[in-house]
Amino acid sequence: MGEDTDDGCVHARMAIIMSYVPLLRGFGTNYLGKAEVESFAQDIDMVMEDLPDGQAEACVWGQEDQLPIALLAMERAKEIVEHLREWSEGRPESWFHLLLRWRDDRYGMSLVPNLRKSSERWKIAFQLQHGYPPAPDSEIFRWKPLCVRTMSMSNLTVIRANCNMSRVKVGLVDTAVVRREPLSVGDGDAHWIGTFETGPVKGMYGSLFSQMMDEYLDGLSEPEQGRRS
Numbered sequence: 001m002g003e004d005t006d007d008g009c010v011h012a013r014m015a016i017i018m019s020y021v022p023l024l025r026g027f028g029t030n031y032l033g034k035a036e037v038e039s040f041a042q043d044i045d046m047v048m049e050d051l052p053d054g055q056a057e058a059c060v061w062g063q064e065d066q067l068p069i070a071l072l073a074m075e076r077a078k079e080i081v082e083h084l085r086e087w088s089e090g091r092p093e094s095w096f097h098l099l100l101r102w103r104d105d106r107y108g109m110s111l112v113p114n115l116r117k118s119s120e121r122w123k124i125a126f127q128l129q130h131g132y133p134p135a136p137d138s139e140i141f142r143w144k145p146l147c148v149r150t151m152s153m154s155n156l157t158v159i160r161a162n163c164n165m166s167r168v169k170v171g172l173v174d175t176a177v178v179r180r181e182p183l184s185v186g187d188g189d190a191h192w193i194g195t196f197e198t199g200p201v202k203g204m205y206g207s208l209f210s211q212m213m214d215e216y217l218d219g220l221s222e223p224e225q226g227r228r229s
Contacts, residue, residue: 015136016040017122019143020087020096020113022052022080037140044142052076056148057175059109060185061155068163070109070170071190072148077172080146081191098168098196101213107156108216110147111170111193115205118143146172149216169195 014037018024024047056072063069074080088095095117099110119139126134159165171192173185201209 013137014140015122015134015138016044016140016142017115017118018044019115019118019141020084021048021142021144022054022146023076023083024048024051024144025083041142048142048144051144052080054144054146056146056172058178058182059148059150059155060173060178060182061159063159063163064169066163067195068159068165068168070168071173071185072109072146072170073175073178074146074172075175077174078191081172081193084146084193092194093196096194096196097201097209098170098198099201099209099213100165100168100198101217102153102156103217105153106149106151106217107153108147108149108213110145110213110216111196112145112201112209112212113143115141115143116203147216149219165198167195167197 016037052075056074058073060071060073061068062071085092095114096111097114099108099112101108118141123134169192171190173189173191177189178185200206
């Protein structure tokens, strides 16, 4: 959608970029006028209500030598990981940032999409389809990361004492496995995503993600965001 101009092109006025949402398929970026944005956002919200919320029930920590391991307990773990790897073109470490922050007796961890790469991907797709690059007045991102927030630091405290937390190996495990045998979760139960650096996000989205994690730890919001630039 957009406006026809004298040169025969359709120029995007606003781009709502669908970044990573667990198990979301067939809902791509749209180019909208301002009057259409609210209606489209409501359609997105309705679709996302029927998808996994990305919130882990628990996080099981371990280590391989000096590498910390985090297994997020979720329903449909295998399905979510397969979709995530498909969405990230088989390179999750390039398409996601791992945010890990602790404060007092609680911590939060969130695997968030690389918004810059999400923007670049739709711009390339737009140019291939229309023959010229898009020039939106603004971009709105929608995403829903995989995340966990807990009031207990006991498990993580041991890992922090033994490991360098600058890199963490992340996977998902089915909630039923953790509920049944929480102390016996093994490598065979895991659906691995990748190993991620845990430093702050650099560039124009760094402050956005930092604020998101502060609010997440404070319990003020879940890390599902839209951003306009």
